[in-house]
Amino acid sequence: MRVDSVVGDPAVPEQSAPKPSWSDLFREVAGTDVCAGCGACVVACPRKVLAYASGETRPYQTDEASGPDGCRFGDAGCDACTRVCSRFRPDPESLELHRFGRTRRPDEALGNELDRRVLRAVASAGQDGGLVTAALAWAMRTGRIDGAIVTRPDPDRPWHNLPVIVTEPDEVLSSAGSRYTYSRSLLMLHEAAPTMRLAFVGLPCQVAGLVKGQVSGLKRFRPVVLSIALMCSETFEETAFLHDLLEVRFGLDLTRVTRVNVKGKLLVSTDQDLSHIAAGRVAGSAARVADGNxxxxxxxxxxxxxxxxxxxxxxxxxxxxxxxxxxxGLDGWTMAVVRTPAAAEWVEAMLEDEVLEQRPPGELPEATALLERLAAKQRARGHRP
Ligand SMILES: Cc1cc2nc3c(=O)[nH]c(=O)nc-3n(C[C@H](O)[C@H](O)[C@H](O)COP(=O)(O)OP(=O)(O)OC[C@H]3O[C@@H](n4cnc5c(N)ncnc54)[C@H](O)[C@@H]3O)c2cc1C
Ligand code: SF4
Ligand code: SF4
Structure with missing residues (x-):
């Protein structure tokens, strides 16, 4: 037999590889710790058989006829969930090319970057410089967006996250500040009307799911016109962190905690009496009480x-x-990495409207060095979206 009659002969139809589907996604990502829990696959699923409930850490199959690791719609050709998962058979260069029109240069330690600024809001407060909150409220006021997907504290469960779509500048203020457990923010795309122009605020893994969904062309992801990622090295398990560690081990009353921050240590501000911690009565802990309670x-x-x-x-x-x-590591300022012309336009216009003020990044070499060090350290972990 002539080899070229089989390989590359247009007369012989090629066997096309079967499309991947939920069973592949489950085996390679969703059923493993590779899964970020971003929820993009749940948003993408046209049959609504994937779900991701509060208290869970990953999506799961709800269709009883399919079983947890299978999908009868996938067997019939549906591949939507695999198309939006940034951790499924990743191809970072092609994703970057679609997203930014180019791949990163070797000297771009933080990925594609147009500009880097140190900014703070002139009027509103936030976790650091209040940039995110000020930007969303300003963008609504100036008609750039109709609303934003943000995460605010759950009024019924202190320090738990409640993702919401806000549409009024005043509503944005309630989302200011960081809460260090995972929020199911991307699922809010289920609630977004197709004609809305939204901003999305979330963690890098959530923005990766969003962008992969947009690049895949699925219409559920289209309402987002601008994404803001919060830099992130880790989040904490809701029960283990809030209940087991803060409430039980350290005896903290979550209703009295006013701020949580991570700056080399976990810093929990509260107005409760902390004499039990100051007296060293938390067995085996080196925690201390610093100025400001x-x-x-x-x-x-x-x-x-x-x-x-x-x-x-x-x-x-x-x-x-x-x-x-x-x-x-900045005190009262937000480090901003501007990656697209849309974000550059926002930042310039906010400075012009005196919503933001800035410091020359050159004045803060330690913050820039820390940013690049943290990014390099995290890149060494393994997966790249
Ligand atoms: C889980 C987590 C980990 C972080 N880790 C780091 C870090 O290691 N190093 C670092 O430099 N910065 C980290 N950040 C970012 C930092 O805490 C600030 O969010 C960022 O500097 C913006 O500050 P700001 O004052 O401009 O934001 P704000 O104006 O205070 O706005 C905060 C925004 O964060 C959103 N938000 C709050 N909590 C969550 C959440 N759990 N999930 C999704 N969205 C949320 C709100 O919707 C709000 O829009 C982290 C943030 C979070 C939420
Ligand atoms: S899309 Fe997100 S939630 Fe779904 S499997 Fe991939 S990483 Fe996990
Ligand atoms: S480190 Fe942050 S961005 Fe990465 S998977 Fe965890 S929560 Fe998502």
Missing amino acids: VVEIPLREVRPTVRAQCGSCTDFSGELADLSAGGV
């Missing part, structure tokens, strides 16, 4: 509450977002 807990004591999925995440700075925002 802040409990300082060494990160090694918090590490056991980190979500397993974060261990394989390489994206500290939100490399696929329009705009990335982080605290990186």
Whole structure:
């Protein structure tokens, strides 16, 4: 037999590889710690057989006729969930090319970058410089967006996250500040009207799912016109962190906690009496009470509450977002990485409207060095979206 009659002969129809579907996604990502829990696959599923409930860490199949690791619609040709998962058979260069029109240069430590700014809101407060909150409220006021997908504290469960779509500038204020457990923010795309123009605020893994969904052309992802990624090295398991660690181990009343921050240590500000911690009565803990009634807990004591999925995440700075925002050791300022012309236009116009003020990044070499160090450290973990 002539070999060329089989290989590459147009007369012989090629066997096309079967399309991947949920069973492949489950085996390779969703059923493993590679899954970020971003929820993009749940949003993409046209049959609504995937779900991701509060208290869960990953999506799951709800169709009883299919079983947890199968999907009868996938067997019939549906591949939507696999098309939007940034961790399924990743091809970062092609994703970047679609997203930014180019791949990153070797000297771009944080991925595609147009500009880097150190910014803070002139009027509103936030976790760091309040950039994110100020930007969303301003963008609504100036008609750039109709609303935003944000995460606010759940009024019924202190320090738990409640993802919402806000449509009024005043509503945005209720989402200011960081809560360090996972929010199912992408699922809010189910609630977005197709004609809305939304901003999305989320963690790098969520923005990666969003962008992959947009690049795939699925219409559920279309309402988002600008994405803001919060820089992130890890999040904590809800029960292990809020209940087991803060409430039970450290005896903290979550209704009295006013702020949680991570700056080399976990810093929990509260107005409750902390004499039990100051007197060293938390067995085996090196936590201390600092000025301002802040409990300082060494990160090694918090590490056991980190979500397993974060261990394989390489994206500290939100490399696929329009705009990335982080605290990186700054006090009262937000480090912003501007990646797209849309985000650059927002930042310039906000400075012009005196909604933001800025410091020359050159004035803050330590923050820039820390940003690049954290990004490099995280990239060494393994997976890249
Ligand atoms: C889980 C988590 C981990 C982080 N880790 C780091 C880090 O390691 N290093 C670093 O430099 N910066 C980190 N950040 C970012 C930092 O805490 C600030 O969010 C960022 O600097 C923007 O500050 P800001 O004052 O401009 O934001 P704000 O104006 O205070 O706005 C905060 C926005 O964050 C959103 N938000 C709050 N909590 C969550 C959540 N759990 N999930 C999704 N969205 C949320 C709200 O919707 C709000 O829109 C982290 C943030 C989070 C939420
Ligand atoms: S799309 Fe997100 S939630 Fe779904 S399998 Fe992939 S990483 Fe997990
Ligand atoms: S470390 Fe990565 S996977 Fe974990 S929450 Fe942050 S962005 Fe998502």
